[in-house]
Amino acid sequence: GAVVSQHPSRVICKSGTSVKIECRSLDFQATTMFWYRQFPKKSLMLMATSNEGSKATYEQGVEKDKFLINHASLTLSTLTVTSAHPEDSSFYICIGVGEQETQYFGPGTRLLVL
Amino acid sequence: GQQVMQIPQYQHVQEGEDFTTYCNSSTTLSNIQWYKQRPGGHPVFLIQLVKSGEVKKQKRLTFQFGEAKKNSSLHITATQTTDVGTYFCAGLIQGAQKLVFGQGTRLTINP
Numbered sequence: 001g002a003v004v005s006q007h008p009s010r011v012i013c014k015s016g017t018s019v020k021i022e023c024r025s026l027d028f029q030a031t032t033m034f035w036y037r038q039f040p041k042k043s044l045m046l047m048a049t050s051n052e053g054s055k056a057t058y059e060q061g062v063e064k065d066k067f068l069i070n071h072a073s074l075t076l077s078t079l080t081v082t083s084a085h086p087e088d089s090s091f092y093i094c095i096g097v098g099e100q101e102t103q104y105f106g107p108g109t110r111l112l113v114l
Numbered sequence: 115g116q117q118v119m120q121i122p123q124y125q126h127v128q129e130g131e132d133f134t135t136y137c138n139s140s141t142t143l144s145n146i147q148w149y150k151q152r153p154g155g156h157p158v159f160l161i162q163l164v165k166s167g168e169v170k171k172q173k174r175l176t177f178q179f180g181e182a183k184k185n186s187s188l189h190i191t192a193t194q195t196t197d198v199g200t201y202f203c204a205g206l207i208q209g210a211q212k213l214v215f216g217q218g219t220r221l222t223i224n225p
Binding site: 032034036041042043044045046049091093095101102103105106107108 | 144145147156157158159162202204206211212213214215216217218220
């Protein structure tokens with residue numbers, strides 16, 4: 001079946017640094033990728049919708065200058081958390097949309113900002 | 115905004131009892147998906163329902179999609195300790211093409 005990989009799986013960084021998370025669709029082309037954030041014991045909250053070759057659409061309350069999304073190809077989308085702070089510590093998940101709108105989850109990235 | 119409400123938030127049962135979680139959307143859904151997340155893990159896809167009134171079964175799990183495509187349920191018959199986890203529904207909002215998650219139902223089981 002279709003697979004989405006996400007890298008890194010875990011990252012610990014100092015406050016003020018930037019972290020890039022990569023999401024790749026390994027055996028299908030994902031024209032759309034969703035980026036979600038999940039705080040402990042909470043649900044997944046949509047941050048932005050990324051479409052290949054165009055600017056991402058951000059949900060209300062998500063700072064586009066802080067969470068930079070790039071979807072340069074049909075198999076790669078990246079999320080960069082700029083100037084990360086402890087409150088950005090979370091579980092970030094990408095979902096690639098394949099044929100017939102089927103969604104494929106990445107395994108997620110645990111970010112801890114010290 | 116578009117919302118998918120899921121209840122209950124928590125459910126504790128004795129092993130062998132049944133369990134049901136419900137999702138309701140404020141808008142019509144193109145499809146609804148169900149996921150299970152174990153502590154420390156990521157959501158794992160269980161099933162997708164697309165058709166109005168659709169019912170699907172996976173062993174002890176029964177999934178239903180409402181006639182209006184605005185609500186869904188997951189029913190587990192005779193729970194086992196391996197069923198422990200948080201169950202999320204996620205609805206694909208018709209027209210908006212956004213996948214919106216319910217708040218999740220955390221299931222704990224007394225062996």
